[in-house]
Amino acid sequence: MKQLDKENLYNILFIDNHLLVVNKSADFLTQGEEGTINLQDILKNDLKKKFQKKSVFLHALYRLDKPVSGILVFLRSQKALSRMNEDMRNKKINKKYLAVCENIFLEKEKVLENFLIHGSFKAKIVQKESANAKKAILKYKVLKEKNNLSLIEIDLITGRYHQIRAQLSNISHPVLGDKKYGSKKDFKKIALECVEISLIHPTLKEEKVFKIDSTLKF
Template sequence: MKRNGPSPRRQGGALPRKTTPARQFAVTEPTELLLFLLDKLAGQGRNSVKSILAHGQVSVDDRVETKYNHPLKPGQIVSISKDKKTTAPGLIGLRILHEDDDVIVVYKDAGLLSIATEQETELTAYRQLTAHVRLKNEKNRIFVLHRLDRETSGVMMFAKSERVQQKMQDNWSEVVKERSYVALVEGLVKKSQGTITSWLKESSTLKMYSSQNSNDGQHAVTHYKVLKASRAYSLLEVNLETGRKNQIRVHMQDIGHPVVGDKKYGAKSKSIGRLGLHARVLSFEHPTTGQLMRFESPIPKPFLSQFAEDSAKH
């Protein structure tokens, strides 16, 4: 991964600091950990005690414990440290590339929803990152800046305040300097590069489609360049001038080369077991420092392996 700008906060291990002796309490009767702490730390509020637990400052017999309902037995020793030890909870299908006071940049795996819909209540990038920022303060939140489709992998970011969200979204085309994807599409794309322009509309079945009539929908512009090509597949670098829902997927169908695995938009091939779309580069001007930040992720190996397989067949 390449990155410029402010260095990311450490995601692993405790930050070095002076340690102070832990307070210790002996357990004299069966109870649960949170109840025990509320009793022993009577001067602190419930949220404060929960925060101490969440930050890994509580140990039972020298083993860090964060569960509120962890059972305690007589004879055990509960230690409370002033030093925060835990990192963020384990993230599933998600990796933090950079985090500061204003933004959080992540790599999302294919298969993970960015944000839940009304019908979806499963694990999402948004939900996991909300839990992550609330480790520091229960009132912390994250705010949506853009989305990646469930089956699209790659780099995306969220704001950490409504102010930053508004500032970046109001000036999105100026703030975002580069937003490029790689798309594995069906067939041989003969033009080495091109631009696709249309007006995108959404059908009653929630499927996007192109209208050639001016001002009939949302204006969408996609630029592409062929990186690799064979008779069966083409690997394209795709740059978005506009960021509309399903824009790349619709435009690839429009030129007769649907994205691999994209049955919704005309694909017949399922050769890589996922959608052949990956958000490779995200570059933007930091909303506070003004510094240019750039994050690049490698092209997924299954995208490249298709060309070796295809050449072996011919």
């Protein structure tokens, strides 16, 4: 599979009339306020040029945090937006991440379940009864360990703001390089990537699986 050119913001993995799947590099917003540099606006401009149109429909199915790289799905039609949002609500879309975390996990495989609130600049784990708290669930599995670091695979069950970063930090395993959530070690970015997504195509009604090779060296 063609790998992401480090000089580029994105690499197209799949495109048709309803879906656009890309591999996003780190340090760019998925979406943003008007005037900000973000991938969705850049893709819109590139699609307008490619298809010689004055306007195009494009909406991110989910977001990746600015410092996170990996697979992003954009919807190119209102029909796709409606159907895929319903699939997201019904948890029919599966995402896998890889992360390098600090410290060695005592439990090599576990489901983490917490309640999060969306703060101004980071997520915070709170008690269930807290106002605006939302349930956050993920499953992790340790793949490799060395030098007091752990490579883990993550199945993201819910998709909350900064969920993976906050939940791993809460159990004393912050993502490598994620200073916002307690990492003490330097890294060129935060060591977290979305490496696989499986979904049902909104019109073809067949399963599509998209994968990338991780850039995390371990």
